[in-house]
Amino acid sequence: MSNSAQIRVRIAPSPTGFFNIATARGALYNWLFAKQNNGVFILRIEDTDRERSEQIYDQDIIDSLTWLGLEYAEFYRQTERTDIYKKHLQTLLDSKRAFYCPHTHAELEHESETQKQNKEPLRHICSVRDKNQTTGIIRIKNNETARITINDTIRGSIEFDPTLLGDFSIAKSLEEVLYNFAVTVDDCEMQISHVIRGEDHISNTPKQILIGRALGFAEPQWAHLPLLLGKDRSKLSKRHGGLSIKEYREQGYLREALINFIALLGWHPSADADGKPEKELFTILELLKAFSLDKIQKSGAIAAPEKLDWFNREYIKSLSTAELTKRGLAFITAETRKKLTPAMLEKCVILFRKRITRLSELESGIKRIVDIPEYSKELLLWKGKLNYKKTSNNIDNIIILLSGIEQSTFSSKSAEVALLPLIEKEGKGSILWPLRAALSGQEASAGPFDFIDILGKDICISRLKKAYTILSTG
């Protein structure tokens, strides 16, 4: 493969908010495309707007990408490239393809007000574009009249009338370039072969093509992804809240689940020719095999959290006990951790593997096992059918039977064996309900044998005795 044919793609987030799933999806698609083609995936932080850019967001981009496992081969920050932009800006100024526009905010505002009233396109065709001004912002002298055609991998060709753009701005000064200019220069300098980005940039593309032409750059291949939408179907943004990778991570969503979820938001492989049920679960390796740009959707997709929850449950269930423990530990407080032996922790992890949606639920789940709340004696009655005396008798019998088990062999298995005759005599509900209620102190909980397994003989007996007391006093 010759050097010029190398696939080079990038994501270009701006550090003005936490890295969200829309950007993450763009990163995933770019990363997959690069990997598949032996190409290079680049991270370029677009921080030209110094007012709104913040250090924590800059760091969050890096952290999120790393956590997701989407490693990048090259890294750039636009504020560190001022000299490069300056050089190209000077070229345009020298060749009179750009000029200084001295018009004030107020003048520009008035102009667009008038255009709005006259139902004209909003644009600024500068009256002094040929007057060699030396102050103001820098604009492209847009003389293009022929329609601009964007060749888009996902959408086919899209046409624009360049005269509608007017003399659009490209820099506030020689040192402060604006988005469209910085993007165009960078994409060329970094030899980006494919620009794969959100659909919200379609309208920017003719501007970038015009800047590129003025500079004599080669045009990259365009591919505009459908937008990720909030519940209200508008473009995902901060006001939709809670959709940053950071937050998902903190809630205990697995990277595997997140990757799988976002991959399927706007992309889907063809139906299986064998008529097998369609596949929904994809590891990143499987995505690498199946992904292709031409199966990308054209319409926007709502990122519904229910599906993500399902993916997360699936991936949690698929994790080994050791791995789940390792990842889960970060979500368990030191205080709760202190109440658990390693063996108890492992049993809890096994129990909750099938019961939690997010890792963060581990803490409250374990607490409901190791801590027992205050409860009233009615709780111990199975569906209210049994009377207190009978229930009390049953609990007493349970205590006797469980006490008879050797400490060393005490387990759900041995307990089950020991209780079997009693269960057969009294009925499952009459024994298991009060047993479970006594061990959990809760209306709804995991099964009694789960408690027995995790808590061990001493705690179980003491909880049962307490239940007995509650029944006979209260």
Add this chain to the structure above:
RNA sequence: GGCCCCAUCGUCUAAUGGCUAGGACAGCACGCUUUCAAUGUGUAAAUACGGGUUCGAUUCCCGUUGGGGCCGCCA
């Protein structure tokens, strides 16, 4: 307002002219069951509308409607 993009169940989507429009999630019902969960089975649910083209349109064309994006000295 101008320009541009888009349109299959509630949501993500499959089917690119041809079987009763398929799957997944969510929902509902039932089974299992001491509760909760897990699980099994079943069920409801969509081609926005109107014209064409065609023997035949979810699929192709036109229009309407609807949704979205951009129009910044933000990215």
